[in-house]
Amino acid sequence: MAHREVESFERLVLPHLDDAYALACHLLRDEHDAQDVVQEAVLRALRYFDGFRDGDARAWLLAIVRNCCYTWQRRYRTDGLSVSYADAETSSQLRGTDTDAGAIRSSDSAVIDRAVASLPPEFREVIVLRELQELSYREISQITGVPMGTVMSRLARARKRLASSLGLLIEEAS
Amino acid sequence: MRCAECRDALTSYVDGELMPEEAETMRDHLASCAACAAEHEMLQSLSRRLREGLARPRAPDVLKARIRSALSQSTGVLADVTTPGRPWTGLLVAGALIAVVSGGASFAVARREASRPAIAEQVLSSHLRSLMPGHLTDVASNDSHNVKPWFNGRVDLSPLVPRLDSAGFPLAGGRLDYVGGRTVATVVYVRRQHVINVFSWPTEDRTAHTPVTSIEKGYHVVHWSDGGVELWVASDLNARELEQFVTLYRRE
Numbered sequence: 299m300a301h302r303e304v305e306s307f308e309r310l311v312l313p314h315l316d317d318a319y320a321l322a323c324h325l326l327r328d329e330h331d332a333q334d335v336v337q338e339a340v341l342r343a344l345r346y347f348d349g350f351r352d353g354d355a356r357a358w359l360l361a362i363v364r365n366c367c368y369t370w371q372r373r374y375r376t377d378g379l380s381v382s383y384a385d386a387e388t389s390s391q392l393r394g395t396d397t398d399a400g401a402i403r404s405s406d407s408a409v410i411d412r413a414v415a416s417l418p419p420e421f422r423e424v425i426v427l428r429e430l431q432e433l434s435y436r437e438i439s440q441i442t443g444v445p446m447g448t449v450m451s452r453l454a455r456a457r458k459r460l461a462s463s464l465g466l467l468i469e470e471a472s
Numbered sequence: 473m474r475c476a477e478c479r480d481a482l483t484s485y486v487d488g489e490l491m492p493e494e495a496e497t498m499r500d501h502l503a504s505c506a507a508c509a510a511e512h513e514m515l516q517s518l519s520r521r522l523r524e525g526l527a528r529p530r531a532p533d534v535l536k537a538r539i540r541s542a543l544s545q546s547t548g549v550l551a552d553v554t555t556p557g558r559p560w561t562g563l564l565v566a567g568a569l570i571a572v573v574s575g576g577a578s579f580a581v582a583r584r585e586a587s588r589p590a591i592a593e594q595v596l597s598s599h600l601r602s603l604m605p606g607h608l609t610d611v612a613s614n615d616s617h618n619v620k621p622w623f624n625g626r627v628d629l630s631p632l633v634p635r636l637d638s639a640g641f642p643l644a645g646g647r648l649d650y651v652g653g654r655t656v657a658t659v660v661y662v663r664r665q666h667v668i669n670v671f672s673w674p675t676e677d678r679t680a681h682t683p684v685t686s687i688e689k690g691y692h693v694v695h696w697s698d699g700g701v702e703l704w705v706a707s708d709l710n711a712r713e714l715e716q717f718v719t720l721y722r723r724e
Contacts, residue, residue: 410525
């Protein structure tokens with residue numbers, strides 16, 4: 299591959315490594331696996347860089363990362379995608395070294411991480427893409443390969459589950 | 473607007489995905505319906521809590537370094553990480569040029585010769601990276617029964633993890649590293665304050681090569697191959713002790 303092409307790849311794609319890694323961490327719930335998958339995804343992205351000319355490099359990279367995560371899980375994990383990673387240890391590992399947050403906030407963070415981690419993957423990914431990456435329905439639809447209407451309904455159902463597990467559910471008057 | 477319609481559109485409304493006139497209708501309804509307004513408030517506060525609380529891990533420096541190193545190799549020919557057993561793919565251009573003039577028989581040799589210094593350099597930079605805080609091991613243990621199985625399913629080779637602590641080379645652990653366009657198994661030993669990294673990966677070339685020690689930027693790098701496995705050792709340990717280590721490691 300020409301040097302110039304790799305340079306333009308680096309300029310467009312590398313700024314999104316943090317987002318790519320965060321998505322992989324939430325989908326795989328394992329830092330080491332996430333590192334391997336992001337690396338594989340970036341190299342795969344480079345191979346297909348010919349096919350990407352303009353558009354949103356972040357959404358394009360995240361789509362590849364997402365696919366690599368699911369391929370990785372099919373290849374290496376016998377426990378499948380529906381496994382619940384909702385234990386505190388995984389959550390605190392995922393949290394990394396960010397110690398800026400106060401004790402109260404970080405305890406809420408652990409609760410939130412657990413709640414999100416226990417969502418089924420198709421709900422977890424839309425929550426992460428929407429709330430963490432702040433992507434539009436159109437972008438989320440491109441990344442996950444499902445129609446925008448499905449993105450919306452998955453978000454609605456994911457939030458209902460989160461509201462319930464976080465104790466926010468409003469009692470409906472019957 | 474009926475409450476049922478409002479509830480259906482609430483998610484899109486909170487996410488700012490409604491058309492302006494639809495959003496207007498929603499606003500009117502929410503202003504006049506306490507139940508829907510409460511639901512709206514709940515969704516907004518949930519969203520806020522998620523944005524503030526959800527873990528946002530940043531890509532570790534070692535990952536960025538690995539990716540940059542892999543990309544810098546790809547300027548020649550793209551490093552093929554998806555095909556195991558072809559560690560030299562990134563150097564095919566050099567190899568192919570030589571092969572054209574010298575024929576197939578010397579192709580493998582020429583390719584090896586061309587690639588060795590490049591691999592030695594990468595082995596050394598992986599070694600140096602491993603010395604940065606927190607980068608030495610993915611699995612830290614002085615027990616080979618913990619380290620060896622850790623590699624299962626992570627690399628396409630089960631590396632040798634002999635116990636050498638009685639000879640003064642205690643095991644420190646293992647990690648995955650990136651050399652020659654592929655993920656490789658790395659076993660880590662220590663000698664006093666010196667770190668010894670042992671990199672190994674499978675190769676199609678089944679001829680054995682005895683260990684050769686070279687000096688890269690003041691560090692010792694030893695390379696050999698045994699029956700389809702390519703091995704590299706890097707350390708700042710003196711050559712004599714490092715060769716002693718290699719002899720013991722190979723004996724297993």
